[in-house]
Amino acid sequence: MGQRSQGGRRTRRPVREVHLRFAHAREQDGREEREERDERAEHAERDGRRDERRNGRRSPGERLSALLGPVLEAPESGLTDAVDVAASGLAEPAEEWSAAGRALLVLGDQLLGRLWSNGWQPADVERIVRRESTPRHTRLVVDLIASEARRYPTAALPARWAAQLAALEARPGWGADDRFLAAVAAREKADRFSTATTVFELLRLLCWLPPIKPVGPAPGRDGSRADAAAAAVDTGTGDPRVLDRIRALLAKAESTEFPQEAEALTAKAQQLMARHSIDHALLAVESGGRERPEAIRIGVDAPYEGAKAALLNAVAAANRCRVVWSQSLGFCTVLGFPVDLESVELLYTSLLVQATAALNQEGAAVRSGSRKRAFRQSFLVAYAERIAQRLSAAASAAEEEYESEAGAAERESRESRLLPALAARDAAVRDSTDRMFPELKSTRAPAARDYAGWIAGQAAADRAQLGSARGALK
Known part of the structure; x- marks a missing residue:
């Protein structure tokens, strides 16, 4: 029958560092307006991080990164305890829950962008999460995919990519980004600790996914839409x-x-x-x-x-x-x-x-x-x-x-x-x-x-x- 890829085995190599940045590009009106908004956001975030460091506090992104590190490093025998500690740290204090949601969306953009560079596509990520985890994790990863897709204008999406997003019904449905985790918790009828537990379990899985052979261009990469359109005209x-x-x-x-x-x-x-x-x-x-x-x-x-x-x-x-x-x-x-x-x-x-x-x-x-x-x-x-x-x-x-x-x-x-x-x-x-x-x-x-x-x-x-x-x- 068919053939089995030797590269298909999962190699669990934890990612030791997760670098966050808060220039959160969102597609809305036009390129100039988007660039101007992003520049303002970068300055605001940079100033915010500087003030937080002066006051001895970490930014939400740095805090999320610090909580995630031990989860990625934990052996299977100690994973439950590591996730519990991280979830407790993310869930409290309650007043930082909104900022944690924004930080998660930024981190999700980065992790998914790296997966796209490593050959994965939205349907692949949703399928592996569905295969390895629970429906709750699957719904959360579709949310993160929907958030990451906002970075690209519709015309920049390859046809198959756009079709996968449509099939997954990957659409942002949480309103403002600072409402993200609250909306997820309400949908799942879960408290903050349970929601944070799902977050860290999903992030660990995404960080462990190995590179695979690419089967088409990713959005934002060279040749994503233009090559596909040219091929369709040339070959049909x-x-x-x-x-x-x-x-x-x-x-x-x-x-x-x-x-x-x-x-x-x-x-x-x-x-x-x-x-x-x-x-x-x-x-x-x-x-x-x-x-x-x-x-x-x-x-x-x-x-x-x-x-x-x-x-x-x-x-x-x-x-x-x-x-x-x-x-x-x-x-x-x-x-x-x-x-x-x-x-x-x-x-x-x-x-x-x-x-x-x-x-x-x-x-x-x-x-x-x-x-x-x-x-x-x-x-x-x-x-x-x-x-x-x-x-x-x-x-x-x-x-x-x-x-x-x-x-x-x-x-x-x-x-x-x-x-x-x-x-x-x-x-x-x-x-x-x-x-x-x-x-x-x-x-x-x-x-x-x-x-x-x-x-x-x-x-x-x-x-x-x-x-x-x-x-x-x-």
């Missing part, structure tokens, strides 16, 4: 009309109660994707386009993440993409050309919805714990294997359909153009994978140990809609 991503038809087919596949209809719809969707990829590849060759493979990350969550990664690999392979699984971080990196990456994302999401629905229905009668897990694992492994076969057949059918549409003379011309174009794209994706992940090891799909689960999974895969209701495309 997917035709919106075709993608809308594919989405419509897959939506019907997910909602229908009739297995035969679901099977037909999903098969047709894959044929559309394959044909769309063929047309795009030939257009790129004929136009002399400079299209290059790109990468995206797709979350693969527990349970049964091995079987889910195998399903994603099946979808990617059928669409001329490659998959690298970072198991410890809960995602797969998918490499391919933009039009194919869109197809992979759409189809994998749909098939996972269909597989989950079928699994819940088929596995309802399996009651015992160990047998139930074995059944579900076997079901998903079989489902992924059978889907791989069906997707490959659908892709081949699309190529045959493309060639059969022409007469004998034109057919020979099409074959002479198509095969080299597809081979060149396959080679480009393989080379990009090797450059991005020079040290990989292959991993086998998880084993299936329950015969009934295997049979049920194969049957569900045969029923799954790859997309072929003939009338749906009229």
Whole structure:
């Protein structure tokens, strides 16, 4: 199946110093007004820190940094005590709670900015926090992401970045920044100590996240929006009309109660994707386009993440993409050309919805714990294997359909153009994978140990809609 990144292991190296600065840039009106406001804020903060030092007091940022240091250094055995001490120090005195909230937002901007430089994106951070912590921590990190995003004008956000922020519903909803921690505490129905505990637990996790391979520009970095726009003009991503038809087919596949209809719809969707990829590849060759493979990350969550990664690999392979699984971080990196990456994302999401629905229905009668897990694992492994076969057949059918549409003379011309174009794209994706992940090891799909689960999974895969209701495309 796919490949596992050697760099995916988490290396817990505490960050010893957290440097705070209080020039808190916020996007509002225009560049000149923002710069003038920031300059005033810098002077005010600098004067405030000078006065506080004269009076023997630390600024809110320095105080937060001092409280965080022991939490970052604490071993797992002493973490609870370290967090309790830090939370007590942040929660009291009550009159400094507002200033602590502002300091946290500044620190969050800095930590997230460093994560973006280290390859992370908003969806990755939200996913790892959700995977490792509680919903309360997840909501807090989305707040910090929303705060950090205020630093950039909308036009400076790469398209995928903006889409992730929208999917996370990352919007500042706390009013003035000095109300931040009070608003968080009210939302969570928590006191100051409990809120501060969540803060330090989250900050420790964010500080420990290792660098990962970047899969696209971050906002504010060179080439964030301009390069993406230029690439879209030069190469074109997917035709919106075709993608809308594919989405419509897959939506019907997910909602229908009739297995035969679901099977037909999903098969047709894959044929559309394959044909769309063929047309795009030939257009790129004929136009002399400079299209290059790109990468995206797709979350693969527990349970049964091995079987889910195998399903994603099946979808990617059928669409001329490659998959690298970072198991410890809960995602797969998918490499391919933009039009194919869109197809992979759409189809994998749909098939996972269909597989989950079928699994819940088929596995309802399996009651015992160990047998139930074995059944579900076997079901998903079989489902992924059978889907791989069906997707490959659908892709081949699309190529045959493309060639059969022409007469004998034109057919020979099409074959002479198509095969080299597809081979060149396959080679480009393989080379990009090797450059991005020079040290990989292959991993086998998880084993299936329950015969009934295997049979049920194969049957569900045969029923799954790859997309072929003939009338749906009229």
